[in-house]
Amino acid sequence: MLRLALRTLRLRKGGFLATFVAVFFGAVLVSACAGLMETGIRSEAQPQRLAGAPIVIGGQQSIDIAREDPAEYDATKGKDLKTRTGTLPERVRLDAGLVDRVRSVPGVTDAVAEVSFPVTVAKAADVLGHAWNSATLTPYALTSGTAPAPGEVVLDAGLARNAGLSIGDRIDVAAHGSASGYRVAGIAAAPRAMTQSALFFASSDAERLSGHPGRVDAIGVFATRDVDAVAARVNNVVRNANAVVLTGVDRGQIEFPEANASGEKLIVLSAVTGGLSVTVAIFVVASTLALSTQQRQRELALLRAIGTTPRQLRRMVLGEALVVGLLATALAAVLGPLVGGQLFEQLVANDVVPSVVAFHQGWLPAVVASGAALLSVVLASVVAGYRAGRIRPTEALAESAVTVPIVTNPTTVTAERLRKNGYVRRGGRPTFGRISNARWVTPTRVILGALCFAGGTALAIVTVAVMSGPVAASTAGPAVMLWAIGVATISPGVTKVTAALLHAPVKLLSGINGWMALRNTRVGALRVSGAVTPIMLAVGIATGNIYLQTTQEAVSNQAFTEDLRADAVVSGPGGVAPELVRRVQDVPGVAGASEYVTSSVYVEKPYESGQNDEGWPVVGLTAKGAVQTTATQVTAGGLDALSGNTVAVPAKLAADLGRGVGDSMTLRLGDGARADVRIVALLTQRPGFENFVLPAELVAPHTTAGLAPQLLVRAAPGVDTATLTTRVREATTGFPVRVGDRDALIAAHTKGNEVGAWVNYLLVGMIMAYTVISVVNTLVMATMRRRREFGLQRLSGFTRAQVLRMAGIEGGLTALIGIVLGTVVAAGSIVPFCLVASDSLLPSGPVSIYLVVIGLAAALALAATFVPAWFATRGRPAEATAIGE
Structure with a gap:
């Protein structure tokens, strides 16, 4: 029957071309989605700033929340049966004292702390500030000038060239909510291309501008030889410090923690789209193949009339479909990675995936796509061949007949x-057309x-x-x-x-x-x-x-x-300095001002089984201006009590947890820090958009930036928006911030x-x-x-x-x-x-x-x-x- 199937394909190229097109495009689409999934699973980001260190230590970006119930403890796994694992949204930093402990590990020649923080200089974007002693982690080397002293900076060659700066020039640098002038002490170059420009400070300046004194983003470790053995010994030392030790390409996960978050997005997107594509492909291929088989009913009936068994007929239909499917999937295996790469580039261009993530599509996506496409072909051919083999030859010949009487005129x-x-x-029964029973x-x-x-x-x-x-x-x-x-x-x-x-x-x-x-x-x-x-x-x-x-x-x-009740918003690239809140609150015509910072928290005690892997969204506000700038409905307590370790909780969640105003609970903040807080208010919010409200002074230090990115301002009665923004802009002169109206804040949310x-x-x-x-x-x-x-x-x-x-x-x-x-x-x-x-x-x-x-x-x-x-x-x-x- 295979020989007959091949001959049929030669004689009916047009009909089988339709099946080929359906299978081909389905396989390409599934292959592209499978490539995106592989990229998400790998989440590979080649290290850049930390490429010179063979071993890199970073903070553990995941957290386990467990119920303390001995009856549900799993001794084989060493954890509670109700443990939930979540991904922390903020960078988890390490204690600076860990550097000396790592340096003393046998086989370690040196350990260098790394801190990174966004800076704005000469209107350049994507610039990160670092301490000069961490330049060896790339390594950066001076091409001219000297190392920076306090009040001085070293620029990388690309930044100096684009900004037109040279040694001895004075530049204004904005970082951590403030701006200061610095002298250019040197120019440095890296041995490889970097996606972000670097600006190096003296260690004391870098620690102050990072906003997290006594904490470091990562630790680069240099070893004599046998990196894996040294990494194992280092891991034993830092095991209880909430740290991870990585080597090879995995080091990029510490330098670019956003790569892991984007990987999870890619996995979900590709899984949903790939599954939907497979379902659609089965429909499309089945309908195409069924129509093709139906149009050959007379041919198939003749085969039955000359003695072909139903089983042979089904094998012929299956053989035809498999030959077409194999040709289509073979071509799709070649073009699938190209389509997947183009889709990935579009995701990068639209800020869905960071550019540092590398696209990967190996042999496995091609196998998955080919298997899914061939499975749809087999299922469709089985269904199409079933009736063709089951019907009696005389009925099939009758069904395929066309009766057209002659019209005299x-x-x-x-x-x-x-x-x-x-x-x-x-x-009224028709006798023309293709009659089908x-x-x-x-x-x-x-x-x-x-x-x-x-x-x-x-x-x-x-x-x-x-x-x-x-x-x-x-x-x-x-x-x-x-x-x-x-x-x-x-x-x-x-x-x-x-x-x-x-x-x-x-x-x-x-x-x-x-x-x-x-x-x-x-x-x-x-x-x-x-x-x-x-x-x-x-x-x-x-x-x-x-x-x-x-x-x-x-x-x-x-x-x-x-x-949102705010009429104006103050925002800055590195955040808004806390002292700016007090200054804006004293501006004439301001009814209230509040810091506005967002993050996520996990409820640790009492155990909240309903929270998902991303935790609960949280908003950080300033108590004095919270009521004036937000319209959150309070059913018990008051937002004016938000200071210190306090929290306002959605009323429904509080009822589920058996908590009320005055009760305590334990939260894990965005960087994993534990906080025991007291409930000062219960909130009623739109279903599906519930969030916790905490003091901004508690939330902001545990975010990656360390400061609130925005300041909400409410106008006093009788003060229009234009007057308000003008006065606030005058009051914030000298700070690296910009002032916009309410529409700017809404536009930013809409863009997200x-x-x-x-x-x-x-x-x-x-x-x-x-x-x-x-x-x-x-x-x-x-x-x-x-x-x-x-x-x-x-x-x-x-x-x-x-x-x-x-x-x-x-x-x-x-x-x-x-x-x-x-x-x-x-x-x-x-x-x-x-x-x-x-x-x-x-x-x-x-x-x-x-x-x-x-x-x-x-x-x-x-x-x-x-x-x-x-x-x-x-x-x-x-x-x-x-x-x-």
């Missing part, structure tokens, strides 16, 4: 003439459809009854595919029903051509459903995911603006949401592009295979224009059915989410999104039907009928 076709010439029997209601379809609809309904109920806020998207999103699979199982039946419902309006608007198109659609429901399914997927996935994203953005922005939205649009766009290809693929293949049918219709009295109008109406009906089903699929996920997130049945976002989606779907369906029909009817009708099937 070929110039005009009317409904009455169709009846007289045998097109329509008594009762194929049953679309099968046990498999019924069971699969019932399971998918039940799953989609269950997710909708969970979304409405259990979820709250943006997290509801985690259950609403997967519902799209469940509804899509369920609808796809019944699409032939829905196609027939829709065609029947549209009978009167279509006939009224388009006459006999529309009547013929409706008859063809109803009779060829299985064929039409092969094109309806990808249109439904494209409309459903695009509409559902885009409106989920726009609704999330709108709800997030609304929650942010509802909680746009990054996530861009990722969603990119990934949805990839899947839509694939489904669009499948739509064109399926419709072109289905239409071109109807040349004989079109020829017979023209011989029986139809003009070419009538055939083309009929084909165009069929394309419109196919698009309409797919759009309706896609809208139902999208509504199955959007409506439950909107009820939870915004108390509305309709999503947030412009209606133009939906109009563009359905407009593209309709245009593609019409073009992919009309253009092939035009080519199929170019020749003389007699030649078309002689081609046969």
